[in-house]
């Protein structure tokens with residue numbers, strides 16, 4: 128597999144990859160397969176009915192990692208993929224996805240990934256997803272990921288997603304259904320600047336007894352960017368749900384937080400917390416008393432917040 | 435080294451100005467100075483004026499002869515003034531180690547960070563990577579605030595009620611910290627305190643009440659009167675009894 132400097136740079140940004148990964152992987156480059164590896168426990172199969180792949184993890188697989196990065200460097204490309212993850216019972220794996228766009232041209236580059244997770248009984252998944260855009264072109268960089276999650280009894284998923292730089296517009300939809308004792312943790316970090324727009328739409332259904340979900344979003348909206356955070360949790364059984372939106376606005380940035388909690392069962396316990404505001408003046412002052420300028424203080428606070 | 439000349443401060447309240455400090459004149463050269471006096475007397479406001487967080491309505495401030503009245507907080511910090519807040523600030527994502535490094539302004543070894551933390555009785559291993567957020571107890575935040583201020587190594591350091599919220603056992607070692615600091619510092623320490631044991635180690639005690647300096651002298655001159663309550667220090671008396 129041959130990847131140029133720009134492409135290796137994107138891989139490093141989104142997946143922390145310095146070289147071709149060791150374990151199972153599938154690299155998608157400008158809408159085409161650029162490289163794939165499977166292991167005894169993890170199979171990757173190209174779909175026949177639509178673009179995309181099936182990632183099949185055998186029951187009981189422990190300690191393996193799958194990398195499925197997507198990179199786009201052609202301007203004007205609109206890439207749509209369907210990826211299905213079948214995680215066998217009792218498996219414990221890490222999945223690193225992500226999309227990097229380098230748009231050097233004047234046309235719009237877009238990647239829409241539709242990821243469906245079918246997580247088996249007592250299986251554990253850590254799913255890390257990073258979105259990144261760069262390029263000197265005037266073309267827009269657009270990412271619209273959809274994540275559909277079904278977690279069987281006792282299973283768990285932790286989803287960590289970050290979009291820190293360079294994506295002009297994103298509309299992220301995450302839908303999850305949890306069976307008995309299943310847990311879902313989502314940690315999302317978003318920073319928007321310029322005229323960017325980011326929408327996050329969570330809908331979690333706590334179907335099974337003692338299921339639980341934590342959705343945590345930390346975001347910074349700078350310049351004239353706008354973010355919209357929707358989190359809907361349905362407690363249909365004895366269950367616990369917690370959503371948290373913590374946002375800093377800077378310049379003329381704006382943020383809307385829209386929680387919706389549906390407690391449909393007497394033992395459902397649902398909490399929503401939202402805090403939106405500019406950087407607290409006293410935080411800036413404290414750092415300035417340590418010798419930092421106002422701008423340096425602001426940087427420290429922003430970096431800490433998104434760390 | 436630090437001089438306040440005719441400092442007055444009024445805050446806007448319901449359209450009318452509320453006079454908080456009234457023509458304060460003070461020259462501080464001693465190694466260890468203490469401010470005391472009743473709650474609401476104006477001590478913290480004066481400290482904020484020294485650091486540049488609050489601008490006086492009138493009057494000038496001099497540091498080593500230089501007029502710093504119009505300098506920013508950052509500029510004063512870089513000249514050698516530092517300030518441990520009465521109410522420490524909480525952050526999200528910034529760790530104890532981050533703050534100590536920012537304060538020191540250079541890369542420190544784990545041992546050096548550890549030294550600042552053990553000065554205030556905190557075990558470095560437990561605390562260096564803790565976030566300075568609401569999960570820390572009031573006393574822990576207060577100790578971290580002191581450790582961070584020590585890491586500045588400034589020539590003029592203000593501690594605003596450093597003992598507040600610190601348990602009795604640690605209070606003794608805190609006193610030792612200030613005694614040591616006052617011996618080895620090349621500059622001055624100003625402590626705002628209601629505690630007799632802290633006032634006892636000061637070279638000079640300034641009593642501030644109703645926005646004015648009502649008494650100024652050595653501990654032998656001030657402490658006996660403070661204890662009998664001959665100034666308007668009812669709040670202080672109550673605190674001492676408690």
Ligand SMILES: Nc1ncnc2c1ncn2[C@@H]1O[C@H](COP(=O)(O)OP(=O)(O)OP(=O)(O)O)[C@@H](O)[C@H]1O
Nearest residue numbers: 445446447452454472473474475476477478479480
């Ligand atoms: N910005 C402001 N607006 C209105 N009132 C203020 C302002 N700042 C300070 N004050 C008032 O000024 C007075 C002095 O406050 P300051 O915090 O300096 O007191 P202090 O001597 O430090 O008291 P304590 O011993 O309780 O810490 C108080 O009555 C306070 O309410």
Ligand SMILES: [Mg+2]
Nearest residue numbers: 477478520594
């Ligand atoms: Mg005070």
